[in-house]
Amino acid sequence: MEKNLNLNLKVWRQKNANDKGKFEEYKVNNISTDMSFLEMFDVLNDKLVTEDKEPIAFDHDCREGICGSCSMFINGQPHGPKQGVTTCQLHMRSFNDGDTIVVEPWRATAFPVIKDLVVDRSAFDRIISAGGFISVNTGNAQDANAIPIPKENADEAFAAAACIGCGACVAACKNASAMLFVSAKVSQFALLPQGQPERHQRVTEMVAQMDLEGFGACTNTGACSAECPKGISLTHIARMNRDFLSAGLASNDK
Amino acid sequence: MNWVIKMFSSSLGQKFIMALTGLFLCSFLIVHMIGNLQLFKADDGLAFNKYAVFMTTNPLIKVTSYLLYFSILFHAFKGIMLVIKNNKARPVKYAVQNGAANSHWTSRSMGLLGTIILVFIVVHMKNFWFEYKFGHEIGYTSYYTNLATGVTGSKEMSAEYTQFNKIEEGMTADENGQYRLVIVKDLYKAVASQFKEWYLVALYVLCMFAVAFHLYHGFKSAFQSLGLNHSKYNGLINFIGIWVFSILIPAGFAAMPLFFFFK
Numbered sequence: 001m002e003k004n005l006n007l008n009l010k011v012w013r014q015k016n017a018n019d020k021g022k023f024e025e026y027k028v029n030n031i032s033t034d035m036s037f038l039e040m041f042d043v044l045n046d047k048l049v050t051e052d053k054e055p056i057a058f059d060h061d062c063r064e065g066i067c068g069s070c071s072m073f074i075n076g077q078p079h080g081p082k083q084g085v086t087t088c089q090l091h092m093r094s095f096n097d098g099d100t101i102v103v104e105p106w107r108a109t110a111f112p113v114i115k116d117l118v119v120d121r122s123a124f125d126r127i128i129s130a131g132g133f134i135s136v137n138t139g140n141a142q143d144a145n146a147i148p149i150p151k152e153n154a155d156e157a158f159a160a161a162a163c164i165g166c167g168a169c170v171a172a173c174k175n176a177s178a179m180l181f182v183s184a185k186v187s188q189f190a191l192l193p194q195g196q197p198e199r200h201q202r203v204t205e206m207v208a209q210m211d212l213e214g215f216g217a218c219t220n221t222g223a224c225s226a227e228c229p230k231g232i233s234l235t236h237i238a239r240m241n242r243d244f245l246s247a248g249l250a251s252n253d254k
Numbered sequence: 255m256n257w258v259i260k261m262f263s264s265s266l267g268q269k270f271i272m273a274l275t276g277l278f279l280c281s282f283l284i285v286h287m288i289g290n291l292q293l294f295k296a297d298d299g300l301a302f303n304k305y306a307v308f309m310t311t312n313p314l315i316k317v318t319s320y321l322l323y324f325s326i327l328f329h330a331f332k333g334i335m336l337v338i339k340n341n342k343a344r345p346v347k348y349a350v351q352n353g354a355a356n357s358h359w360t361s362r363s364m365g366l367l368g369t370i371i372l373v374f375i376v377v378h379m380k381n382f383w384f385e386y387k388f389g390h391e392i393g394y395t396s397y398y399t400n401l402a403t404g405v406t407g408s409k410e411m412s413a414e415y416t417q418f419n420k421i422e423e424g425m426t427a428d429e430n431g432q433y434r435l436v437i438v439k440d441l442y443k444a445v446a447s448q449f450k451e452w453y454l455v456a457l458y459v460l461c462m463f464a465v466a467f468h469l470y471h472g473f474k475s476a477f478q479s480l481g482l483n484h485s486k487y488n489g490l491i492n493f494i495g496i497w498v499f500s501i502l503i504p505a506g507f508a509a510m511p512l513f514f515f516f517k
Contacts, residue, residue: 010349023349076352083356102350109343174353174362175340177265207264216343217265217336219361220475226356235483241266242481248261 005031005092008100009044011056014113021113023102033093037080038063038070040092057116063088065229068166072117073104078168078227086166086229106167108176109214123213124165124181130209131202132185134194147193157191160184162230169224169232175216180224182210183240184232190243200247207244265339266479268332273476275329280473282322283465283503293510298408299442300397306386306441307421330372337365360471367468374461381448386441395440402431411437449514458511466504473499 006029014021028044035043038060045055061067070087074080080090095101103117111119161184169180186203189195195202218237225234261267289309292302309315353362360367385391394411415437422437448454473495477483482491 073348076348076350077355081355104348104350107344107346107348109345172356174344174357176343177340207266211265214343215265216340217269218479219340219364220471220478221357221361223353223356234478238478238481238483240481241269241479244261244264244266245270245481248257248267251257253257253260254255 003033003097004029005033005095005097005099007031007040007095007098010100010102011117012104013056013116014105016115017112031092033091035092036063036088037072037074037090037092038088057114057118059118060088065089066164068164068229071106071119071121071167071171073106073171075102078106078171079166079229083226084229084231086164086168089229106171108167108170110176110178111167111170119167121165121167123215124167124178126213127178127182127206127209128185131198131205132189134189134198136194149192153191157188160187160191160232160236163188163228163232164230166229168227168229170215172223172227173216173218174221174223175219177218177224178210178213178215179218179237179240180228180232180234182206183236186240186243187236190239199243200250203240203243204247204251207240268336269479271332272329272336273479275325275332276472276476278325279322279329280469280476280499283499287503287506290507290510293442293445294513297406298397299395299440299446300408300436300438302442302445303395303438303440304421304436307438310387326372326375330368333365333368358471360467361475364468364471367464370461370464371468374457374464377457381454382441382444385444386439392444393440394437395443397436397438398426398433400431400433410440445510446514446517449511452515455511455515459508462504462508465507466500469504470496470500 006027009026009028010023011026012021013024026044028040028047031040031043038058041056041058048055059069059071061069063070065086065088068086070079072079072087074087074090079085079087080094082090082094105111105113105117106119106121108119110123111121114120163181163184165181167181170176170178173179186206189202190199220234220237222234225232262271289305290302292305293299295301309319353359393413394415394417395408396411397406397408399406417437417439422435424435424437426433426435449458474488474491477491
């Protein structure tokens with residue numbers, strides 16, 4: 001049964017990185033429960049434009065839960081109250097008529113606000129550049145199964161590779177720690193034969209970059225994994241801790 | 255040494271330190287618990303007082319105890335440094351944050367729980383460790399056993415008697431026969447009298463809740479920080495963390511002040 005909602009929104013508005021920013025209140029009426037959260041924002045922005053006001057800036061791209069750009073902190077949780085979804089996959093049926101919804105950008109030193117709800121997540125790109133790759137000559141695709149890989153490892157690596165880099169882990173963490181993201185990017189190679197030659201160097205340099213970007217340390221609260229739209233497991237964090245320890249112990253540094 | 259400094263100064267390395275010192279402190283709790291169970295023995299504290307002399311004089315225990323004091327301070331210091339670093343990672347807080355939706359409150363309150371425990375340790379060490387080693391309040395008691403009848407008893411020594419770090423053993427006799435004597439500093443009596451104060455008992459019991467909640471998260475978190483997360487062993491780690499470190503041990507310690515208060 002479709003029914004329409006009238007909602008009160010409290011949205012973070014900030015002109016640019018240097019602006020102090022503040023909450024603005026908006027009323028949106030007649031919102032279909034079949035709409036996604038972003039479609040509700042589209043309706044609001046249409047209204048703001050017709051009223052000759054500045055529309056709310058928010059990141060979005062694929063709107064099917066794979067690009068990881070729709071970073072919104074909704075009522076105290078990244079991507080809203082549902083687990084395992086991104087904001088674009090959050091439907092308005094998760095809310096009740098008359099609800100007040102508070103929408104904030106990701107809050108982290110490493111993710112400065114660019115405008116309104118848009119944050120700069122290029123810190124993640126720099127962590128990837130520091131070691132989140134394998135150095136191989138590209139060319140023709142190899143024969144399938146030329147390198148034997150145990151099924152469990154392939155599955156586990158695939159589960160790690162499901163990370164879309166949305167930053168919900170950082171947003172949810174009380175320390176704004178990027179451990180879940182970095183550990184997924186370390187794990188996806190650490191589990192596969194192709195990742196072995198650079199395994200120690202990778203984890204060392206990615207962790208160093210993570211610290212440099214100003215992310216917090218891990219308290220193992222598990223909030224990251226609980227809020228991850230792709231359900232990335234805490235076992236990857238343990239694997240990164242292990243790899244980092246053995247990389248330090250086995251390093252050629254004296 | 256370069257790699258050691260590099261490793262332990264990273265955010266992961268600092269957590270290794272927290273985990274290693276934390277687990278060492280957990281192992282101490284077991285020893286402390288087992289030793290202190292002698293408080294429940296109905297011997298007027300003879301066994302406990304002898305144990306106290308052993309714990310303050312045995313060279314191996316001494317070395318371990320310095321390592322323990324260092325671990326407590328380092329764990330607290332590193333913990334505070336990490337809280338500061340983590341606060342810096344999010345200078346602008348959320349207006350609304352629903353932490354309960356994704357994590358257990360104990361895991362989000364480790365700093366606060368740890369601070370309560372640190373304050374407790376200071377009070378606890380002042381009251382017993384400092385008084386025993388450097389104070390003048392704790393007197394000596396002579397425990398005697400009648401060799402013929404086996405009747406035992408104890409009596410306080412005069413205030414002039416001071417023989418720290420020693421158990422004085424000897425023989426004496428009166429009209430009822432021969433007695434074996436053991437004279438030892440009476441920490442037991444200090445424990446018994448302090449735990450007659452309701453506010454100390456309340457403090458101890460409340461602080462044991464802090465220990466319970468700190469270790470409810472802390473014990474299993476230490477293994478995760480060291481990378482020891484394996485589906486085969488996680489069940490055992492969780493079981494020990496909950497049943498031993500956040501129920502059995504805090505309950506045992508809380509039982510001691512309550513035992514003397516209601517005795």
